[in-house]
Amino acid sequence: MTQTTSDKTKLAAVGLADDPRIAQAKRLILEAVAEHAAPLVGIAEPIQSLVADYRAMLDEYSGLRGGKVYFPYLGSGIGNGPFVELADGSVKLDLISGIGVHGYGHSHPKLIEAGIDAALCDTVMQGNLQANPSIVDTSRLLVDLAKESGSSISHCFLTTSGAMANENSLKLAFQKNAPANRIVAFTHCFAGRTLALAQLTDKAAYRQGLPDTIAVDYIPFFDEAAPERSTEVAVNHFKYYLKRHPGKYAAIWLELIQGEGGYYSGQTEFFRQLMTVARDNRVAVIADEVQTFGRTSRPYAFQHFGLDDLIDIVTIGKITQVCATIFTDQYKPQPGLISQTFTGSNMTILAANAILQGLVDAGHFGDNGKNMSLHQHFADRLESLSQKHEGCISGPFGIGGMIAFTAFDGSAKQTNELIDRLYAAGLMSFMAGGNPSRVRFLLPLGCAENSHIDLACDIIDEVVGQMAAERA
Ligand SMILES: Cc1ncc(COP(=O)(O)O)c(C=O)c1O
Structure with missing residues (x-):
């Protein structure tokens, strides 16, 4: 067949993008996600009936990948800002965001829309x-x-x-x-x-x-x-x-x-x-x-x-x-x-x-932009925690959406223990450095608010307090 000239004046792709059915479908999908994500606004325990299957899935995954996973984490596929639901029904406050990847947190409408367009x-x-x-x-x-x-x-x-x-x-x-x-x-x-x-x-x-x-x-x-x-x-x-x-x-x-x-x-x-x-x-x-x-x-x-x-x-x-x-x-x-x-x-x-x-x-940049002001709030809270738990927390370190502190003697053992216990209490952080090791956060900047940082610091306060008491 030979090529034919076309009398069309508009791309088919533009026609598809502008089709009102697409706009309607998008609206419905975004509404549905928002509705199902709405309850995920705080840390939650697992659903007991899902725990055994979840464990088995994690074990299978560890075996398949040829090594243990760092956290017992498998997401369910939905979240709400920095809160993420795991496949056992528990909800974590995710301030490590996949080591800096989930900068808009979980189930953000901007990214769902990008996904639909994709x-x-x-x-x-x-x-x-x-x-x-x-x-x-x-x-x-x-x-x-x-x-x-x-x-x-x-x-x-x-x-x-x-x-x-x-x-x-x-x-x-x-x-x-x-x-x-x-x-x-x-x-x-x-x-x-x-x-x-x-x-x-x-x-x-x-x-x-x-x-x-x-x-x-x-x-x-x-x-x-x-x-x-x-x-x-x-x-x-x-x-x-x-x-x-x-x-x-x-x-x-x-x-x-x-x-x-x-x-x-x-x-x-x-x-x-x-x-x-x-x-x-x-x-x-x-x-x-x-x-x-x-x-x-x-x-x-x-x-x-x-x-x-x-x-x-x-x-x-x-x-x-x-x-x-x-x-x-x-x-x-x-x-x-x-x-x-x-x-x-x-x-x-x-x-x-x-x-x-x-x-x-959204004003993330600038000396007083959202990145720096979230950091300042976190830094202020960590500083007061370091005064409260003298010798247990030092720092903070980092700039903007990167923030860390050293815990106890900064050994890998104690840092890992703290990170694991924070995780069990619902807060996701991760290790950085060695000698001293540090507990670090990579904030989900696109959705993080001071209230999320406050919740994180309340958890750090409680867990560090417990560990300090056990060591006294
Ligand atoms: C500074 C720096 N460079 C490079 C990488 C590697 O990136 P990727 O894991 O996407 O290959 C990382 C990942 O942590 C990093 O932090």
Whole structure:
């Protein structure tokens, strides 16, 4: 058959999107979800008749995945903001949000709407060979946000995991700066779980039994107790390495707020000095913002720290649902260097657009924006708890939607015990760092309110009080 010209003036896709039946179906679905989610407004115990099956399902899952799960958690598939119903009927207050992924909490209408729009799309996934316009929106949004305070970022390559975004960033740096083959990174950094990133991540246990891949040298991170001295030490380390391996460094790898490493924050002057040395020596500056993106006073943490003029490549993930490598023109790859089958599902891409726009529109950014004010409230409450339970809670640490405290002696054993007991009492947190270990939260910023933080702090108060009494 030959092609025929069409007299149509409107896309079939627009016709579908504008069909009043779709609007009606959406309204009904949103109404139904809201109605069934409405009772989930507080912590609840399991439904006894579901407990045995739930246990069996968890055991089966642990067996299938080849190792025990961290929490006895299997969601039922519905929640209400930071409250999530588990498949045993219990309800938890989720302030770890899948380690930073569920930034709009559970069953948020914005994301359900994105899901319905995604379900109407012709495919489940978008890919590098065949993309839809929604991916153009995501890429533009991410680049526009990155440029808003003066960075030279102008490109965005989407992918499906933080690790893949990081792998792509390393490729861009190695290719541009070839034959340089080394990376400088901070001690205690975490970059992801591929072979190369396990090498970059400063934790021996995560690369046990793995072959060496890339060459990485480490410099100490910022020390809040000695800002000038720690800056000098880090810069001197960097210069020493540059001298020892001239022309061999492709990139300096910056996690501006160390996430897995324990919620240690750097400081503008510290980063600026290191980044300036990098620029002077033609070393790419990569910021790994997979955990920090969307959580500080600005969309990107490099903007929070005022580093716009010195950034070359940034990676993001988690809260955005899609992951991406964002870079300046200088680091544009040669054809063939980066690609993969999937860029993301229609659901993750449409959700990313709703989340990015939502965070901007709802006033999350700015020195007194929602991210910083939620943090301040949590920090104030933790500070008063640390006075009440002297020697049991120290901190808080972190910035914006990342907040943590050290409990008791900071040992992994006591921290894990506290996290498990908080979980049993209905509050979801997670471990960060080692020596000391910390109890951390990644707030579901899109739905968290001070009242949720108050409830979390009441639980911490009670559980820490019990543990302190048992230790007395
Ligand atoms: C700073 C940082 N980089 C990279 C990653 C890896 O991301 P993903 O687990 O999506 O591969 C993480 C995940 O925790 C992270 O925190």
